[in-house]
Amino acid sequence: MKPDRKNRRFLLKSGGLTLTLPALQSAPSAMAGEVGKATGHESSEGTAKRLICVGSNLGLYRQAFYPKQTGHQYETTTLLKPLEQHRKDFTVFSGFDHRAANGHRNWDNYLCGQRVGDVTLDQIAAETIGTSTRFESLQLCAGGIPSIQRMVYTRGGVPLPMINRPSVVYRKLFATADDRERSEYLLKSGRSALDLVQEDAKQLARAVGKDDKQKLSEYFTSLRELEQRMSRQLNHLADETVEVDYELPAYDPVAPTLMLECEQIMFDLMALALQTDATRVATLFIAGLGQVFTIDGQTVRAGYHALSHHGNDADLIRDLVRVETEHMRCLARFISQLKEKTDADGQPLLDTTVVMFGTGMGDASRHSNRDLPTIVAGGGLKHGQHLAADPKDARGQQLGDVFVSILKQLGSPVDSFSETKRGIDAWS
Structure with a gap:
């Protein structure tokens, strides 16, 4: 996989999930952030x-x-x-x-x-x-x-x-039982898609310069943060549903x-x-x-x-x-x-x-x-x-x-x- 230097946006697409990469000198994109x-x-x-x-x-x-x-x-x-x-x-x-x-x-x-x-x-x-x-x-x-x-x-x-x-x-x-089942499906699907995106990003890392590899490393850290949040929610989906005495407006x-x-x-x-x-x-x-x-x-x-x-x-x-x-x-x-x-x-x-x-x-x-x-x-x-x-x-x-x-x-x-x-x- 080789980055298109002419394209100002460089995206990873896997499993139906699209993620924007950080701003790279050798593969520019629209996402940047101080870490x-x-x-x-x-x-x-x-x-x-x-x-x-x-x-x-x-x-x-x-x-x-x-x-x-x-x-x-x-x-x-x-x-x-x-x-x-x-x-x-x-x-x-x-x-x-x-x-x-x-x-x-x-x-x-x-x-x-x-x-x-x-x-x-x-x-x-x-x-x-x-x-x-x-x-x-x-x-x-x-x-x-x-x-x-x-x-x-x-x-x-x-x-x-x-x-x-x-x-x-x-x-x-x-969440109700149905809500939890739907959440579990979405979380597992998203985590699977993230695995695929990371594989593509690792291939990209081999094709960019030293400075951009550091940015990609920071990007991987953000992905791991997201995975950890998803895993935590999955682990707690098996917990008993909490009932509270609170009525939302219609x-x-x-x-x-x-x-x-x-x-x-x-x-x-x-x-x-x-x-x-x-x-x-x-x-x-x-x-x-x-x-x-x-x-x-x-x-x-x-x-x-x-x-x-x-x-x-x-x-x-x-x-x-x-x-x-x-x-x-x-x-x-x-x-x-x-x-x-x-x-x-x-x-x-x-x-x-x-x-x-x-x-x-x-x-x-x-x-x-x-x-x-x-x-x-x-x-x-x-x-x-x-x-x-x-x-x-x-x-x-x-x-x-x-x-x-x-x-x-x-x-x-x-x-x-x-x-x-x-x-x-x-x-x-």
Whole structure:
């Protein structure tokens, strides 16, 4: 098999499966990605065992979110009021970011760090806490799945797809016997096709240069990651079906105007997934498009995206805060569920679950990715405080330091994330 140098896309086709190869000098293709390196370390026992990461596409209005006071004696702000009952269970972070580039396309830095495409926080955690569950991680979305933005990247630099239909998530988690039989057939077929593709790729490796062989090696790593995910799901298909007392709506709330309703259901499904130990790692992307919401019987004056680009218009800001208050209500209800639900040891889920709500957008009105509003709850950390950093201080603490502490709390064998190594002393 010889690569066609004139063709800008080079594909492998076997068993009905088509996969795009990484960008090769001697066999160009449309797929490229910066790849992180595996740690190669054994994990240690952590206090927390689960991780939830929520990302708001359009950020949060910081003036209504950040307290003026730092420490434990801060005054509750407008956006923190829905969470007041959980005040001792979460920490507010202001001034923390990744020192990354600005703009909507760089929202993806949220869980990556400084470089879009680096392995994300959740995937690093999943290597430690997600390997014994049916799903190493789940990637969910409330609202329309964006065409240009991603939230989760593997070590191979591959963005993982999100699911925005609650019924699909529910069937994945609590499949019937027929669903399991169909899933087993699809998984076995896909794994067989991957075997054939790898054989073709190995032949290609003998026909390309040294640099491209390295890229192919990274590509094989991505294929192995996919195989491992498929094998894990196959192994758990034989488990008994878990029955839960939860009723989905008669239809999927995927219409843009129903995004807030979808968001609440996705939070509910994440709580059930943790309770049944279907997964211990999940992410939720809260989309932000042009949808016009009706809240408490009143329709906001503009679409969500337009509200976030308010230009300091007081009326737009008022309605933007109303929408963001709904996000905080969903988060507060989720935290309440994790306090009420227990794990197999009878321990409240919140005690062993780190919940992070944040964003890759600090100020959507200015397309600024600096000073990212962040809340971290649960997981046995020392909460009840507002911690502030100076985003203008080149040597100051970054959001990656928060991630380092989270990973250590989860027992992950890391001492750095992206460009940071210090962690958060106030949590220890």
